[in-house]
Amino acid sequence: MAIAGAILSRLLKAAITLLAIAILNFFLIHAAPGDPATVLAGEAGAADPQMIADLKARFGLDQPFYVQLLQYVGNIMTLDLGYSFRQGQPVLDLILERLPATLILTLTAFWISLLAGVALGVAASARVGKFTDSLITGTALLFYATPLYWAALMAVLVFSVQLGWLPGFGYETVGSGYAGLTRIWDILLHLILPALTLGLFFMAVYMRMTRASMLEVGQQDFVKTARAKGLAPSIIRRRHILRNALLPVVTLAGLQAGQLVGGAVLTETVFAWPGIGRLMFESLAARDYNTILGVFLVSAAMVIVFNIITDLVYRLIDPRIGQKA
Amino acid sequence: MSVLKITDLSIALPQGADRAFAVQDCSYQIAAGEILCVVGESGSGKSMTANAVMGLLPEGVTVATGTAEFGGKDILTVSDAEQRALRGDRIAMIFQEPMTALNPLMRIGDQIAEVFEAHKRHTPAERRAKALDLIREVQLPDPEKIIRAYPFQLSGGQRQRAMIAMALALEPELLIADEPTTALDVTTQAQILKLILDLRDRRGMAVMFITHDFGVVAEIADRVIVMRYGEIVERGTATEVLEAPQHDYTKRLLAAIPSGLVAASSEVAKAPALEIRNLEKTYRVGGGLFRQPREVRAIDTVSLSIARGEVLGLVGESGSGKSTLGRAVVRLVTPDAGEVIVGGTDMAALTASDLRAARHKVQMVFQDPYASLNPRHRVMRALTDGPIAKGVAKDKARARARELMETVGLGADAVDRFPHEFSGGQRQRIGIARALAMDPELIIADEAVSALDVSIQAQVLDLLRDLRLRFDLSILFITHDLRVAAQLCDRIAVMQKGKLVEIGPVSEVFLNPQHSYTQTLLAAVPGGGWGQAAQ
Numbered sequence: 120m121a122i123a124g125a126i127l128s129r130l131l132k133a134a135i136t137l138l139a140i141a142i143l144n145f146f147l148i149h150a151a152p153g154d155p156a157t158v159l160a161g162e163a164g165a166a167d168p169q170m171i172a173d174l175k176a177r178f179g180l181d182q183p184f185y186v187q188l189l190q191y192v193g194n195i196m197t198l199d200l201g202y203s204f205r206q207g208q209p210v211l212d213l214i215l216e217r218l219p220a221t222l223i224l225t226l227t228a229f230w231i232s233l234l235a236g237v238a239l240g241v242a243a244s245a246r247v248g249k250f251t252d253s254l255i256t257g258t259a260l261l262f263y264a265t266p267l268y269w270a271a272l273m274a275v276l277v278f279s280v281q282l283g284w285l286p287g288f289g290y291e292t293v294g295s296g297y298a299g300l301t302r303i304w305d306i307l308l309h310l311i312l313p314a315l316t317l318g319l320f321f322m323a324v325y326m327r328m329t330r331a332s333m334l335e336v337g338q339q340d341f342v343k344t345a346r347a348k349g350l351a352p353s354i355i356r357r358r359h360i361l362r363n364a365l366l367p368v369v370t371l372a373g374l375q376a377g378q379l380v381g382g383a384v385l386t387e388t389v390f391a392w393p394g395i396g397r398l399m400f401e402s403l404a405a406r407d408y409n410t411i412l413g414v415f416l417v418s419a420a421m422v423i424v425f426n427i428i429t430d431l432v433y434r435l436i437d438p439r440i441g442q443k444a
Numbered sequence: 445m446s447v448l449k450i451t452d453l454s455i456a457l458p459q460g461a462d463r464a465f466a467v468q469d470c471s472y473q474i475a476a477g478e479i480l481c482v483v484g485e486s487g488s489g490k491s492m493t494a495n496a497v498m499g500l501l502p503e504g505v506t507v508a509t510g511t512a513e514f515g516g517k518d519i520l521t522v523s524d525a526e527q528r529a530l531r532g533d534r535i536a537m538i539f540q541e542p543m544t545a546l547n548p549l550m551r552i553g554d555q556i557a558e559v560f561e562a563h564k565r566h567t568p569a570e571r572r573a574k575a576l577d578l579i580r581e582v583q584l585p586d587p588e589k590i591i592r593a594y595p596f597q598l599s600g601g602q603r604q605r606a607m608i609a610m611a612l613a614l615e616p617e618l619l620i621a622d623e624p625t626t627a628l629d630v631t632t633q634a635q636i637l638k639l640i641l642d643l644r645d646r647r648g649m650a651v652m653f654i655t656h657d658f659g660v661v662a663e664i665a666d667r668v669i670v671m672r673y674g675e676i677v678e679r680g681t682a683t684e685v686l687e688a689p690q691h692d693y694t695k696r697l698l699a700a701i702p703s704g705l706v707a708a709s710s711e712v713a714k715a716p717a718l719e720i721r722n723l724e725k726t727y728r729v730g731g732g733l734f735r736q737p738r739e740v741r742a743i744d745t746v747s748l749s750i751a752r753g754e755v756l757g758l759v760g761e762s763g764s765g766k767s768t769l770g771r772a773v774v775r776l777v778t779p780d781a782g783e784v785i786v787g788g789t790d791m792a793a794l795t796a797s798d799l800r801a802a803r804h805k806v807q808m809v810f811q812d813p814y815a816s817l818n819p820r821h822r823v824m825r826a827l828t829d830g831p832i833a834k835g836v837a838k839d840k841a842r843a844r845a846r847e848l849m850e851t852v853g854l855g856a857d858a859v860d861r862f863p864h865e866f867s868g869g870q871r872q873r874i875g876i877a878r879a880l881a882m883d884p885e886l887i888i889a890d891e892a893v894s895a896l897d898v899s900i901q902a903q904v905l906d907l908l909r910d911l912r913l914r915f916d917l918s919i920l921f922i923t924h925d926l927r928v929a930a931q932l933c934d935r936i937a938v939m940q941k942g943k944l945v946e947i948g949p950v951s952e953v954f955l956n957p958q959h960s961y962t963q964t965l966l967a968a969v970p971g972g973g974w975g976q977a978a979q
Contacts, residue, residue, distance in 0.1 A: 340539060340541050340545045341545055341547040341548070344610075346531070347500065348558060348559045350561075354562075358550075359547050439594065
């Protein structure tokens with residue numbers, strides 16, 4: 120009951136937030152100089168004013184600003200994200216076409232970083248001050264400090280170019296005609312390098328946070344109570360310390376999850392991964408307003424959705440939330 | 445037959461500690477069915493022996509010499525695994541802070557059942573049934589509900605009962621209770637003490653009860669050990685130690701306890717320093733788009749006044765609204781309705797800028813002397829910031845600061861030191877000096893001596909009494925400790941659930957309480973009988 124109410128209330132707020140974001144995005148895009156008509160005409164090599172005016176009329180760009188805004192808002196209400204004149208396709212189709220690739224990449228990276236980060240953090244905290252701890256903390260610091268694009272390029276150079284173990288770019292082997300399991304295996308091989316590169320930074324963040332949190336919770340009174348019961352150290356660590364130590368990690372994971380759609384631009388570019396990030400980058404260069412707005416909106420919606428999911432996960436882990444009042 | 449026999453135990457502190465040994469050459473025994481109270485002030489090493497017996501010494505602290513014989517073995521030298529097998533099974537422990545001693549994310553029933561699991565007893569279903577029995581035995585209400593509840597849904601006293609249930613699960617021969625009632629209200633404390641006495645009678649277990657409170661000792665102890673700086677300075681039966689203490693330190697500790705003796709209140713009939721009229725404050729918690737907020741009436745139509753030069757004691761249990769009332773007078777909390785008149789101005793109605801100008805009229809002394817001074821500022825700055833902001837010339841404020849430090853007994857030169865160079869009691873003196881520096885019309889002391897050891901507490905109370913005579917101070921003295929209130933105050937106001945239930949001269953309220961709640965409170969003060977016998 121309480122949860123259903125909370126979800127409903129959150130969804131309502133989310134819709135309002137999303138609308139505000141859409142309007143803000145619209146203003147932002149129109150504040151930028153240049154418009155797609157000029158770019159298209161310029162590329163065609165004919166900056167003929169008549170042609171530009173025709174193009175503008177076709178795109179609805181000759182309408183007053185507020186009319187364009189109202190039209191835009193009206194359209195997104197009906198899930199119509201507009202038409203990309205560059206790509207000659209509806210924006211929604213473009214995004215839906217690219218979304219799976221991005222989600223596969225970012226979700227894999229997300230889970231790798233979360234699971235490995237927490238595991239390493241627990242391992243480091245269990246041997247605090249010893250060699251294992253220093254090794255884990257040191258490696259994490261290295262990952263933390265390495266720029267993503269550099270790590271990505273190095274990964275391609277070493278594992279793909281030099282060693283030839285893994286494919287260095289793309290989503291799958293083009294023109295291979297693989298199907299079924301073979302295709303999945305092919306995608307998996309292509310996935311390894313970009314997912315690892317993307318996940319390294321957050322893995323380091325989770326590791327550091329888990330370690331610090333474990334050490335802090337380990338000092339608390341209820342841990343002493345657990346020891347006084349005669350529980351084995353492994354049970355105390357898992358059941359009493361880890362569960363409590365995970366709370367701040369979940370908060371951070373929620374933030375990272377919000378970046379699932381928009382946060383992979385660099386990685387997608389380096390690895391030629393056909394995802395949303397690259398779509399956004401290309402559209403930006405081409406002043407493809409509708410597509411950019413569409414990507415922005417979907418990214419914003421993702422952030423909101425994952426915030427709600429984080430809150431729900433929090434409720435599951437921590438009984439105090441949502442019942443205190 | 446002694447259950448636990450400790451011989452020549454010394455516990456070494458890590459290098460760089462303020463002394464080499466936390467506990468030195470301690471020997472004592474506890475017999476089955478006996479309650480031994482280990483008494484001492486903070487830092488006396490009273491908990492360390494217990495931690496050593498449990499195998500729960502903090503990192504870096506080690507047993508240097510000595511033995512602790514339990515069940516025919518020296519449990520200080522057995523393996524970790526063997527020690528773990530004893531813990532929770534044959535020796536159990538309960539701790540001081542019920543609010544933090546339970547895992548906030550686990551249901552109460554699971555936390556109790558965990559004890560059986562740790563020692564591989566019973567099936568999960570039996571564990572649950574046993575947990576239910578234990579919850580009943582420690583008299584928690586509605587056992588079926590409690591077993592599924594989370595710690596945050598229980599009050600402090602209920603959590604301590606749950607802790608006791610855990611400790612009793614495997615019928616230990618020895619129960620170690622480390623200040624188990626210190627964090628509780630008096631009425632709750634009385635119930636928990638009674639519960640421990642009952643359980644001891646029913647199960648015949650030995651109890652090591654660690655406390656700093658001689659009132660609790662009088663209530664519960666069979667035998668007493670008094671510790672200071674890691675050494676046992678006095679031992680004997682409860683009556684011997686309480687009635688005829690031998691060691692100076694024990695005598696001083698006992699003398700320092702505010703006795704039940706009630707001073708004749710001086711007649712005060714001057715102009716009021718503070719007048720509170722129909723004050724109200726309601727907190728709304730929770731609530732949202734789909735939920736009704738819950739209302740808590742923290743202050744429910746309270747009216748009272750404090751005369752110039754009078755000390756009014758405001759007593760009540762946690763949640764009674766006594767602290768909210770104090771904060772409303774300083775306007776740290778803005779009341780919903782009513783007037784707070786200090787020296788002719790209504791503090792409750794001032795605008796933000798007027799309030800800033802009027803704030804100096806009421807000053808607060810806070811409970812925690814460690815948290816209430818900025819650790820990066822010298823004492824001089826703590827004492828002069830306020831007056832300078834008020835418009836006092838820098839030189840004058842500095843001179844006054846030195847003078848005040850002299851007044852509170854710390855010496856004028858101490859102004860150049862940092863707070864961490866002072867002890868808790870000394871910091872509380874700085875807190876008082878800081879309040880005085882503003883030349884307030886009223887001082888609010890919110891549990892100002894509650895965090896201090898008894899002997900330090902007595903000194904600070906002496907200081908307050910002295911200052912009050914010298915400067916004709918008006919003080920609103922908020923406390924949960926009725927003995928302390930009796931020592932310092934002229935009149936006592938008793939609050940319960942936001943309402944003022946009784947107010948009157950100290951002697952009347954204490955010797956002839958009218959309201960049933962006041963009577964309950966007084967009856968619950970531990971060692972009540974002993975306190976009166978001492979007169």
